[in-house]
Amino acid sequence: MSMRRYILVLLCASLAGCEKYVNIKTQGTLVPGSYENYREMLDNTSEWEPAPFLGDYASDDVQFVDSSAQVVSLSSDDFYAHITNCYRWLPTIYLLGTYYAEDDNWNALYNTIAYANIVITEAPSATGATPAQIRELIAEALVHRADAYLGLVNTYAKPYTAATASTDLGVPLVLTETTTQSLTRATMQDTYTQVLKDLRTALPSLPATQAFNTLPSIPAVFGELARCFLYMNEYDSAAKYADSALSYRNTLDDLTQYQSISAANYPLRKADPEVLLSKVAGDGVSGYPPTAMRLSDTLLHVLDTTDQRYVLFTTDGSNIGFGYTGRYFYKDAAMGEARNDGPSVPEMMLIKAEALARAGDASGAMNWVNALRQKRFVNYVPLTATNAADGLQKVLQEREREFFCRMLRWWDMRRLKSDPTFQETLTRVFEGVTYTLAPTSNRYVFRISDYDEKLNPEIQQNP
Structure with missing residues (x-):
């Protein structure tokens, strides 16, 4: 659905609504234009949580093995074409005339923006609310809009320079x-x-805590600001906002206390103390064949088998499907809910660590890394760094371990590809064909779908 079409649909269904509907009184407890309408909109988390997922299959965390049962299934029809197109870094991900001609990432994020715009525009005149309540509604919508734009620009535009x-x-x-x-x-x-304007405008009107992580709060905004500045390569500002987020929320899940995880014994995303703002991968729960993410040799090289993130969040291929081999990402399937891509306490800690390493403070960087890792390993032995460069390498490897098979790995690959220390040419084989991703490749930017370009010809296409 193009932006024009879905905005029209949303507006016709909005609270003030198209002219056809404005004089129809809502049946039941809700009244058009009332505070409760907008409150319930913002509490409907399915419209606000989507985050990009295409990069998960393009990242070096994933490796499909030729002639495997998984590749045979993925290649069987065009239902999975967008997944294999991402994996192969093809110029076009969504092909006209196929099952997936429309880009679910693009649609979901712009739908979030459209809903946010409804609240931002209409809430000031809402009835039955105090000024503070109205400001909070608008602030929540601004945070969701900012997050959606940050997701869009890191999917469909070049890395920030x-x-x-x-x-x-x-x-x-x-x-x-x-x-x-x-x-x-x-x-x-x-x-x-x-993005920065929306977040800063929202900050004064939000509470320090919310009943659920799906609702924006002060630490969530600080987390979004820290993330935004990191991907702008402004490390001092990123660290400042990470500090601010951690001053409100700094609890880590102690993975050393678990032998396995499930919704019965491990915190759900909406209540997980590590999560500052819940955002979920747009493709839902992974861990099911054939699109489950098989861990790459590259990732397994840095992910120790004694690491509780390996023990708890991954599984053997035999638990995915018949004939599946290797190791697979499985945390969200084990929990029965989609993986979190929103800002978190571990992300803030590693932003702090990276800023310190880049400033030459290897010891300070390792203090943050070790504070995280001691909750990730039984009988943990602290890491040390010989110098700042070694410290930075260890911080970035820790980001890969902490965020594997989630959006941030692809974003990190994009921002680091121009750094001579970290750039590399990637290759992978799919159905006997070798594909290459060079540091200078424009395949680090996803093209806007042909469907959306056709409906909205003024949108300039990526090369």
Whole structure:
């Protein structure tokens, strides 16, 4: 569904609604234009939580093995074409005329933005609420909009580079409740500026805690700001906001206390003390054949089998499907809920560690890394770094261990690909064909789907 189409649908169903509906009184307890309508909109988490998932299959965390039962299934029809196209770093992910012609990532994130715009536009005139309650509604919507734009720009635009951000293409900024407007892409700088503006505007009107992690709070905003500045390569600012987030929330799940996890014994995403703001991969629960993510040799090289993240969050292929071999990401399947991609306590700790390593403080960086790892290993032996460069290497490896098979690994690959220390040329084989991803490749940026380009021809396409 194009942006024009789904915005129209949303607006016709919105609380103020299209003209056809404005005089129809809601049956039951809700009244059009009332505070409770907007409160219930924001409590409907399915519309606010989606995060990108395409990069998970493009990242070096995943490895499909030729001639395996999984590859045979993936290749059987075009239902899975978007998955294998991501895996092969193909120029076009969503092909017109196939089962998946529309981009679920793009649609879900712009739907979140459309809902946010409804709240931001209409909530100021809501009835039955105090000014503080109305400000909180708007603040929550601003945070969700900012998160959606951060997800879009790190999927469909180049990695942020300060020197070219004023001319590099970002994504279309849709900031008002409307059915028609130009969808010409904003610059990279304007996109990031809008994200930061939304987050900073929201901050004063939010509470320090919320009943569920699906609802934005002060530490959630600080976490989003820290993440945003990290991907702008502004490490001091990222560390400052990570500090602020950790001053509110700093609890880690102690994985050493578990032999296995399930919804019965491990905190669900909405109540997990590590999660600052719950956001979920748009493809739902992984761990089911044939799209389950088989761990790559690259990841397994850095993921120790004594690491509780390996023990608890992965499983043998025999638990995925008949004839499946190797090791698979399984945390979300074990919990029965989609994997979290939102900001978290471990992410803030590793942002702090990376900033310290880049500033030359190897010891300080390792203190943060070890504080995390001691909750990830039984009988833990602390890591040390010989110098700042070694410390940075260890921090980035820890990010790979902590966030494997989740959105941040692909985002990290994008931001590090231009650094001579970390850049590499990746290769993978699928159905006998070798595919290559060089550091200079434009395949680190997903193209906007042909479907959306056809419906919205003013959207400039990625090369």
